[in-house]
Amino acid sequence: MSKKPSLKDIAQRLGVSTALVSYVLNNKKENRIGKEIATRIRQVASELNYQPNRMAQGLKTNRTRTLGLIVADIANPFSAALARAVEDEAEQQGYTVIFGSSDENPAKCSQLIDTLLNRQVDGLLIAPPAGMEAKLTALQQQRTPFVLLDRYYPSLHTSYVALNNYQAMYHAVEHLLSSGYHRIGLVTFDTTLFHMAERGRGYLTALRDHELPTRKSWLKAVDPCNAAIETAKAIRELTTGAHPVDAVVFASNMLTLAGLQQLIRLHVRVPDELAVVGFDETDAYGLFYAPPTYIQQPVSEMSQQATRILLDMLDAPDRIMQVNLPANLIVQVSSLPQSAVHG
Amino acid sequence: MSKKPSLKDIAQRLGVSTALVSYVLNNKKENRIGKEIATRIRQVASELNYQPNRMAQGLKTNRTRTLGLIVADIANPFSAALARAVEDEAEQQGYTVIFGSSDENPAKCSQLIDTLLNRQVDGLLIAPPAGMEAKLTALQQQRTPFVLLDRYYPSLHTSYVALNNYQAMYHAVEHLLSSGYHRIGLVTFDTTLFHMAERGRGYLTALRDHELPTRKSWLKAVDPCNAAIETAKAIRELTTGAHPVDAVVFASNMLTLAGLQQLIRLHVRVPDELAVVGFDETDAYGLFYAPPTYIQQPVSEMSQQATRILLDMLDAPDRIMQVNLPANLIVQVSSLPQSAVHG
DNA sequence: TGAGTTTGTTTAAACGATTAAACCATTTTT
DNA sequence: AAAAATGGTTTAATCGTTTAAACAAACTCA
Numbered sequence: 001m002s003k004k005p006s007l008k009d010i011a012q013r014l015g016v017s018t019a020l021v022s023y024v025l026n027n028k029k030e031n032r033i034g035k036e037i038a039t040r041i042r043q044v045a046s047e048l049n050y051q052p053n054r055m056a057q058g059l060k061t062n063r064t065r066t067l068g069l070i071v072a073d074i075a076n077p078f079s080a081a082l083a084r085a086v087e088d089e090a091e092q093q094g095y096t097v098i099f100g101s102s103d104e105n106p107a108k109c110s111q112l113i114d115t116l117l118n119r120q121v122d123g124l125l126i127a128p129p130a131g132m133e134a135k136l137t138a139l140q141q142q143r144t145p146f147v148l149l150d151r152y153y154p155s156l157h158t159s160y161v162a163l164n165n166y167q168a169m170y171h172a173v174e175h176l177l178s179s180g181y182h183r184i185g186l187v188t189f190d191t192t193l194f195h196m197a198e199r200g201r202g203y204l205t206a207l208r209d210h211e212l213p214t215r216k217s218w219l220k221a222v223d224p225c226n227a228a229i230e231t232a233k234a235i236r237e238l239t240t241g242a243h244p245v246d247a248v249v250f251a252s253n254m255l256t257l258a259g260l261q262q263l264i265r266l267h268v269r270v271p272d273e274l275a276v277v278g279f280d281e282t283d284a285y286g287l288f289y290a291p292p293t294y295i296q297q298p299v300s301e302m303s304q305q306a307t308r309i310l311l312d313m314l315d316a317p318d319r320i321m322q323v324n325l326p327a328n329l330i331v332q333v334s335s336l337p338q339s340a341v342h343g
Numbered sequence: 344m345s346k347k348p349s350l351k352d353i354a355q356r357l358g359v360s361t362a363l364v365s366y367v368l369n370n371k372k373e374n375r376i377g378k379e380i381a382t383r384i385r386q387v388a389s390e391l392n393y394q395p396n397r398m399a400q401g402l403k404t405n406r407t408r409t410l411g412l413i414v415a416d417i418a419n420p421f422s423a424a425l426a427r428a429v430e431d432e433a434e435q436q437g438y439t440v441i442f443g444s445s446d447e448n449p450a451k452c453s454q455l456i457d458t459l460l461n462r463q464v465d466g467l468l469i470a471p472p473a474g475m476e477a478k479l480t481a482l483q484q485q486r487t488p489f490v491l492l493d494r495y496y497p498s499l500h501t502s503y504v505a506l507n508n509y510q511a512m513y514h515a516v517e518h519l520l521s522s523g524y525h526r527i528g529l530v531t532f533d534t535t536l537f538h539m540a541e542r543g544r545g546y547l548t549a550l551r552d553h554e555l556p557t558r559k560s561w562l563k564a565v566d567p568c569n570a571a572i573e574t575a576k577a578i579r580e581l582t583t584g585a586h587p588v589d590a591v592v593f594a595s596n597m598l599t600l601a602g603l604q605q606l607i608r609l610h611v612r613v614p615d616e617l618a619v620v621g622f623d624e625t626d627a628y629g630l631f632y633a634p635p636t637y638i639q640q641p642v643s644e645m646s647q648q649a650t651r652i653l654l655d656m657l658d659a660p661d662r663i664m665q666v667n668l669p670a671n672l673i674v675q676v677s678s679l680p681q682s683a684v685h686g
Numbered sequence: 687t688g689a690g691t692t693t694g695t696t697t698a699a700a701c702g703a704t705t706a707a708a709c710c711a712t713t714t715t716t
Numbered sequence: 717a718a719a720a721a722t723g724g725t726t727t728a729a730t731c732g733t734t735t736a737a738a739c740a741a742a743c744t745c746a
Binding site for chain 2: 004051052053054055056058059064066073074075076077079080081083084087091096097098099100101114115116117118119120142257260261264282283284285286287288289
């Protein structure tokens with residue numbers, strides 16, 4: 001009916017000043033405030049179901065207890081999982097989250113950052129698209145606390161929490177090698193983003209370390225805007241032609257999904273004709289006839305750590321922290337040892 | 344480096360009052376303001392990259408241009424898709440979204456509502472869990488604009504946008520019947536939520552309208568907290584025993600996923616031994632060997648309409664609107680006519 | 687010419703909180 | 717008995733914005 005009660009309402013009802021009410025409800029100057037009036041104030045506050053206006057609070061204190069989160073696309077299960085974990089950790093610390101999807105578009109991302117900052121978020125968690133270096137540097141100069149999540153720029157000295165992508169991919173390739181597959185393809189995105197480059201580097205280095213040839217035609221970088229179609233094409237090329245592969249690794253969940261679908265369409269038997277390693281965890285994998293081996297990111301831990309680091313940075317924006325977490329390789333039947341398959 | 348520029352900074356630089364700056368930047372009193380000073384103000388504003396402090400604005404105007412969104416779990420692809428569509432529509436209208444996951448827990452949901460309101464959101468979009476009637480009624484009494492999304496309470500006269508769940512399910516069952524399946528099971532959630540009840544009603548009514556018997560043992564209501572395990576059990580029971588079914592419909596995406604996985608585990612051939620109709624759209628379906636027929640919700644349209652209605656309600660909180668959207672049945676091979684399968 | 691209108695700008699209060707400083711009684715210390 | 721410390725509360729400024737009202741100067745018109 002009536003509007004929300006304010007400090008003033010409580011104060012008036014008791015004939016005291018708003019200052020006193022504020023002190024009581026914030027437990028400040030505890031030792032100096034009358035015990036009796038304090039309990040009466042608290043009582044009226046709960047009677048009226050008083051809830052402080054965070055905007056007003058934020059205006060005065062410059063702390064809104066709100067975090068901004070920018071992911072590539074909240075509808076992508078990986079992004080959604082990140083968001084969920086951020087939400088939980090933030091809530092536990094009394095923070096709320098505002099989010100936005102960048103659609104891998106640096107202009108949209110910059111604009112999103114500004115929007116969130118106008119809303120006076122205390123800090124930002126960002127999974128940045130390519131080409132955000134300048135904006136992030138600017139942020140850093142104005143001492144806005146932020147932590148990069150999942151992706152980061154090696155050229156920038158910023159806080160981040162990400163996977164050790166190089167090691168994750170290296171490990172996956174080694175697993176395939178030790179399972180007897182030697183002609184290994186990689187389907188990745190055509191992007192300058194460092195985390196993808198690292199996955200590529202892990203792939204190439206693993207092959208070289210085992211003194212195996214690396215073929216250009218085995219490394220497919222597909223256009224992120226056209227992932228489904230180009231992945232399908234990549235799979236066709238990898239499995240046919242003069243030098244077909246006997247195994248393929250995918251560098252993201254979208255690519256894995258698109259790739260597996262194409263394998264179904266082409267009736268390529270996994271792992272008999274082609275071994276497969278996917279990226280990220282999704283419910284979808286459970287519906288594939290040969291449950292795929294995949295590189296599992298510690299999503300919750302990533303978000304949790306990033307959120308914690310951000311909260312630390314609110315008090316010390318210059319304390320930058322960089323974390324690379326190890327991946328987990330979940331081995332299933334899509335990469336059974338060749339001996340087992342053909343033996 | 345320095346803090347963000349305020350109206351005051353612009354005013355000082357030009358030796359005018361903040362009021363004048365405010366009028367210019369908000370295009371108020373246009374006819375009365377000097378053309379020259381106006382352009383100088385605008386120039387300085389863009390030089391300093393002035394961005395209004397939305398908190399302060401909100402404090403004064405009681406409009407933060409921020410919406411609150413509560414879904415069951417942002418990590419669920421259906422919720423994520425809703426969120427994404429809300430985000431896009433809100434952004435287009437100059438609004439930002441704060442979100443939270445209720446985990447189907449009414450206490451958490453109520454608490455979330457309060458948190459969002461303290462953040463002075465202008466209105467709420469809520470996909471409510473069971474047992475929120477009282478809280479929603481209270482919201483309505485304090486004239487807080489909100490729109491229910493995906494779910495609603497028939498007993499409450501509130502705005503909502505949801506699927507026509509009854510019709511969606513009725514249609515799906517009719518499709519199975521016309522494909523020659525007559526012993527149809529339903530796997531749904533054990534909940535009092537109206538939208539689920541409607542799906543159940545659609546199932547039963549369709550069978551009755553075709554003068555087919557309805558067996559209690561063919562209607563499995565699984566515990567949402569234990570969906571994977573209970574769904575597996577339900578499938579086992581439906582496919583074996585004295586009266587096995589020849590088709591099964593799932594009432595949600597989670598149930599469909601769990602159900603299909605179990606069918607793989609049990610080596611039940613779809614559609615040869617069992618026809619299947621799923622609920623909602625997910626990438627996962629593409630990995631199932633027999634792409635499932637499914638009930639497709641118009642997710643984007645739902646979110647879009649709900650957001651628009653909410654924005655309308657900001658100006659007229661009493662204008663309540665109720666929308667039931669039709670579902671789409673996407674027919675694929677999991678429900679091929681029996682004649683085709685066995686013929 | 688002087689009253690009334692128009693034009694351009696400022697004043698000042700308000701939104702809902704926080705918080706240093708001031709204030710006035712008591713009580714304690716010297 | 718005067719000075720100092722303590723206890724309990726209020727005053728008032730402030731955060732960044734909005735906006736009704738006041739104001740001053742210039743213009744209009746009989």
